[in-house]
Amino acid sequence: MIFRRLEEEHYLSSPGQQSAQSSPPVMLLYSLPRCFGQRGLLLGVRNLVSVCSCQHHHIVSPGNVSPARLVPDTIQRPPYISRPLIRVLRFRKRQPEIKSAEQIKGMRDSCRLARDILEAAGQFAKEGITTDAIDEFVHEMAISHNAYPSPLNYKGFPKSVCTSVNNVGCHGIPDDRPLEAGDIINIDVTVYLNGYHGDTSSTFLIGDVDEEGQKLVSAARQCRDLAIQICGPGQPLFNIGDNISKVASSLGYQVVPDFCGHGIGDYFHGPPTIVHVVNNVSGKMQEGMTFTIEPVISEGGVEFTVLDDGWTSISKDNSRSAQFEHTILITGNGAEILT
Numbered sequence: 001m002i003f004r005r006l007e008e009e010h011y012l013s014s015p016g017q018q019s020a021q022s023s024p025p026v027m028l029l030y031s032l033p034r035c036f037g038q039r040g041l042l043l044g045v046r047n048l049v050s051v052c053s054c055q056h057h058h059i060v061s062p063g064n065v066s067p068a069r070l071v072p073d074t075i076q077r078p079p080y081i082s083r084p085l086i087r088v089l090r091f092r093k094r095q096p097e098i099k100s101a102e103q104i105k106g107m108r109d110s111c112r113l114a115r116d117i118l119e120a121a122g123q124f125a126k127e128g129i130t131t132d133a134i135d136e137f138v139h140e141m142a143i144s145h146n147a148y149p150s151p152l153n154y155k156g157f158p159k160s161v162c163t164s165v166n167n168v169g170c171h172g173i174p175d176d177r178p179l180e181a182g183d184i185i186n187i188d189v190t191v192y193l194n195g196y197h198g199d200t201s202s203t204f205l206i207g208d209v210d211e212e213g214q215k216l217v218s219a220a221r222q223c224r225d226l227a228i229q230i231c232g233p234g235q236p237l238f239n240i241g242d243n244i245s246k247v248a249s250s251l252g253y254q255v256v257p258d259f260c261g262h263g264i265g266d267y268f269h270g271p272p273t274i275v276h277v278v279n280n281v282s283g284k285m286q287e288g289m290t291f292t293i294e295p296v297i298s299e300g301g302v303e304f305t306v307l308d309d310g311w312t313s314i315s316k317d318n319s320r321s322a323q324f325e326h327t328i329l330i331t332g333n334g335a336e337i338l339t
Contacts (some may be wrong), residue, residue, distance in 0.1 A: 001151060001162060001171075001190050001268070003197055020046050023138060043096045049267030056210040057182060059318050060165045062307065063175035066132050069139045070157050078192045078268065082154075096263055096271045098288035104329060106288055110147070110191055110198030111327050111338035116139045118189040118339075121161070121327070122204045127181050131163035134187065135174035142191050150190035150197050150268055151159050157311060162188035162201075164313075169256055169296050169304050169321045171311040181207030184217055186323045190268070197268050199326040200339035212299065213320060220297040220322035226245070228328055231335035233287045241275040244295045256296040256321060258304055258313070263291045264327055285330045290338065 071077075099107065119136055124137050139160040142149045149160035157173070164172035164186040165179070172186075179185060188201035203217050223244045230243050241255075248255045261274030275281050276295035300319025307314065315321060329336040 001154075001201075023163060043231060056212055057166045057184070057320055058180055060172075060177065061175040061313075062146040062173065062309065062312060065158060065173055065175050065328065066153060069136065069160055071143055071148055071152065075143055075146055076192070076289055077148055077203060078150060078154075078197070079266075080268065081148070096283070096286070096289055096291075097265055097327070098286055099290055100288075104288070104290075106194055106196040107198065107265065107327070107329065107338055109199070110193040112198070113142075113145055113147055113193055114189050114191045114200045114327075115197035117191065118187060118200050118202060121187050121189065122142055125179060125185055125187065125204050125206065127207045128178050130178050131165070131172070131174040131185070132159075132176055134163055135159045135161050138187075138189055140210045145191075145193070147191040147193040150192045150199070151188075154268060157243050159237050164188070164323070166320050167315045167318045169298075169315060170259055170323060171306075171313050171315045173309060179206045182209055182213070183207070184209060184213050184320060184322060188323075192268075195266050196266050197213065197266070198339060199264055199268075199325065199327050201294065202324060203322040203324060211336065215251075216253065216299045216320060216324045219248065219253050220295070221324045222251070223247045223255070223295050223297055224293055224324040224326060225240070227293050228326060228335055228337065231285060231293075231328060231330060232298065233285055233330055233332065235285045237272055237283045237285060238279050238281050239276065241277045241279045241281075241295060244276050245278050248295070248297055253297050253299060254302045256298050256302045256304060258302075259294075261292040261294050261295055261325075263289070265290055287332050288331050289330040290327060292325055293328050296321050296323045 003338040105107045121138050149159045152160045159174045162171050163174045164170050183206040186203045190199040226247050227240050227243045255277045257277045263272050298321040301317045303316040327338045
């Protein structure tokens, strides 16, 4: 689950802006997003948000949201549920945490469960299934393993999983809309097990998805996976965003700069902040750090707006985006994928 909206000082410029400033015209055309036709080429990068010509998918708007699901009293709650004031005080003073062997074991357990739930939810998600049914599926699987579904009541989020379909970039709230053939859906699962959070997400294809949608999903996976490959002790944190931006641009896509990855452990979100675009964030990776990498990759523009529910983030041009997320551990010679 993405940490927060990105503050402007964290990044230098988006890949598209850099191309407009420093690349010759032929390179500018190469770096335009895939879903913009000749109109986009003529109007230029600065007008991309208003000219999306992609007609391959359903435009999603919020549906009816059912009441929050109940969690048995026997299941351990995270501090933001059981002790909200303590959560705030601890968060304010945290620096990036170097995990002990015991903490790493706890992270491995929670991340393994999150991965298993995500894989099962992806198989469950089919045409005609509502995102609310996916929420119920994830919720029941979490509590059946004595885990708390971390999104539930986190800063008021009303459900147990995030489901983001087509033009919803992230933090989609499950509702009564049935999935349709051609949809792409990101399912973002986080669980709190024995005092530790495990966080992961994938974008799944529903029925027959058009070729452009399939390429978008493949590109989003590549952006995450190739970024993980460059992680290791001593590596600057800004290398992650630089790498993701280069990969996305080379494939004809853009990275949405509004959201970022985060440190994770017995806390849901904390340092270090993982910026997914070109940036100048200070700090280096250290052995024992755990954090998420979870870029949102857009086939259109990169301007998003948050709806009145305070969570659902939709693209202003109705274009699709895709996202993949892993929680990783920095080891002595690289990175271990925990999810």
